[in-house]
Amino acid sequence: xxxxxxxxxxxxxxxxxxxxxxxxxxxxxxxxxxxxxxxxxxxxxxxxxxxxxxxxxxxxxxxxxxxxxxxxxxxxxxxxxxxxxxxxxxxxxxxxxxxxxxxxxxxxxxxxxxxxxxxxxxxxxxxxxxxxxxxxxxxxxxxxxxxxxxxxxxxxxxxxxxxxxxxxxxxxxxxxxxxxxxxxxxxxxxxxxxxxxxxxxxxxxxxxxxxxxxxxxxxxxxxxxxxxxxxxxxxxxxxxxxxxxxxxxxxxx
Amino acid sequence: xxxxxxxxxxxxxxxxxxxxxxxxxxxxxxxxxxxxxxxxxxxxxxxxxxxxxxxxxxxxxxxxxxxxxxxxxxxxxxxxxxxxxxxxxxxxxxxxxxxxxxxxxxxxxxxxxxxxxxxxxxxxxxxxxxxxxxxxxxxxxxxxxxxxxxxxxxxxxxxxxxxxxxxxxxxxxxxxxxxxxxxxxxxxxxxxxxxxxxxxxxxxxxxxxxx
Numbered sequence: 001x002x003x004x005x006x007x008x009x010x011x012x013x014x015x016x017x018x019x020x021x022x023x024x025x026x027x028x029x030x031x032x033x034x035x036x037x038x039x040x041x042x043x044x045x046x047x048x049x050x051x052x053x054x055x056x057x058x059x060x061x062x063x064x065x066x067x068x069x070x071x072x073x074x075x076x077x078x079x080x081x082x083x084x085x086x087x088x089x090x091x092x093x094x095x096x097x098x099x100x101x102x103x104x105x106x107x108x109x110x111x112x113x114x115x116x117x118x119x120x121x122x123x124x125x126x127x128x129x130x131x132x133x134x135x136x137x138x139x140x141x142x143x144x145x146x147x148x149x150x151x152x153x154x155x156x157x158x159x160x161x162x163x164x165x166x167x168x169x170x171x172x173x174x175x176x177x178x179x180x181x182x183x184x185x186x187x188x189x190x191x192x193x194x195x196x197x198x199x200x201x202x203x204x205x206x207x208x209x210x211x212x213x214x215x216x217x218x219x220x221x222x223x224x225x226x227x228x229x230x231x232x233x234x235x236x237x238x239x240x241x242x243x244x245x246x247x248x249x250x251x252x253x
Numbered sequence: 254x255x256x257x258x259x260x261x262x263x264x265x266x267x268x269x270x271x272x273x274x275x276x277x278x279x280x281x282x283x284x285x286x287x288x289x290x291x292x293x294x295x296x297x298x299x300x301x302x303x304x305x306x307x308x309x310x311x312x313x314x315x316x317x318x319x320x321x322x323x324x325x326x327x328x329x330x331x332x333x334x335x336x337x338x339x340x341x342x343x344x345x346x347x348x349x350x351x352x353x354x355x356x357x358x359x360x361x362x363x364x365x366x367x368x369x370x371x372x373x374x375x376x377x378x379x380x381x382x383x384x385x386x387x388x389x390x391x392x393x394x395x396x397x398x399x400x401x402x403x404x405x406x407x408x409x410x411x412x413x414x415x416x417x418x419x420x421x422x423x424x425x426x427x428x429x430x431x432x433x434x435x436x437x438x439x440x441x442x443x444x445x446x447x448x449x450x451x452x453x454x455x456x457x458x459x460x461x462x463x464x
Contacts, residue, residue, distance in 0.1 A: 041308070042307050042308060042309035042310075043307035043309065044307060044308075045305045045306070045307060054317075054319060057315045057317065061308070061313050062307075062308055062313050063305040063306065063307055063308050063313050063314050063315075064305075064313070064314075064315050064316070064317075065305050065315070065316035065317075066315075066316060066317045066318060066319065079305065083306055083307075086306060086307050087307070
């Protein structure tokens, strides 16, 4: 009988701690599949974020090293420069990369560090209980914006990926989502491409993934997937934000 | 600074622990000849069976500080405590200057220690028996050697280019054995040896130390 589906070899046999309907487990699986397909498992090093996904090391069977909150890009820079033959990825949430870690992330992209970043955007601080993040939508209720986010008080949602695209050393940046099968397939293609940018030594690559957080959005998983389409993608449109892979050159060259 | 910076990296590697170097602001505003210490052979460093580098031919590794199982966390904290205890035992570093016959001991670090040395040389010429303990490590603090000094010396003068960041450590180490005096200037004007020599002399007179 032909086997058409199996657990990726790089997913450890542990039960995910993620909430029902959370996007992290889908994204973990995609990363495991791609690392296996591109034969990167034995040279891969991943820097997980502070947040729910810090426990990614319980699920991904590759070398993993925690960074202080937001500092994944700095740690990844050190790893990649010390071990240029290894494959280095960071896995970060929006609170991690778009708030406390903005500085080191922008500068890593600007330096064209040969690392790949998975940026999981769920528009809230998930692990700490759903506080407003820089990516929270205007009008969105969170525990710290109980009447909804207001631009004049809380600022506007931050377009982190667009900021990273301005940095001259970034080569490929795409925004995708994991709220339906079609988007999951697109996400897999995007991560694969981002990883190939690093393999080819072109520079910094990043995939922003809009990911449902039904628990903190206080919705059913199905409604959370719909909310991504109806609201999140209006502010964070799914698209290739920057792609210099055809030229084989960074802006800076 | 050059020696201690090299040492800091070696210690950080050996103990797998952060090492903090406190350089004072003067360092950025002065020039002196420097002889760099010999490079050490990296092969002599401890093997790193924890380092990340891709799980090739071995199980995958995790570097983390987050331990969610309370029992595992406590055991880890005991392990760290044992490490800190070992560092406290083995890594205390200080310079002693003219301590043998001293009846007043200054405690100073960094640039203040250099100034104090000049002042001590001046007052020694006038016959005042002054020595100095210069802690090179602020943690682990040279508490034992200071406590031993307290057994024989009645007066200790802490001199800092601050309003007193080390004086409490000195008092704790002495456990009340000696009288602790303080002279400090808070940054701005750098005190000179003549000024500190005058401070030492006035302490001698005021507390009748020579007797």
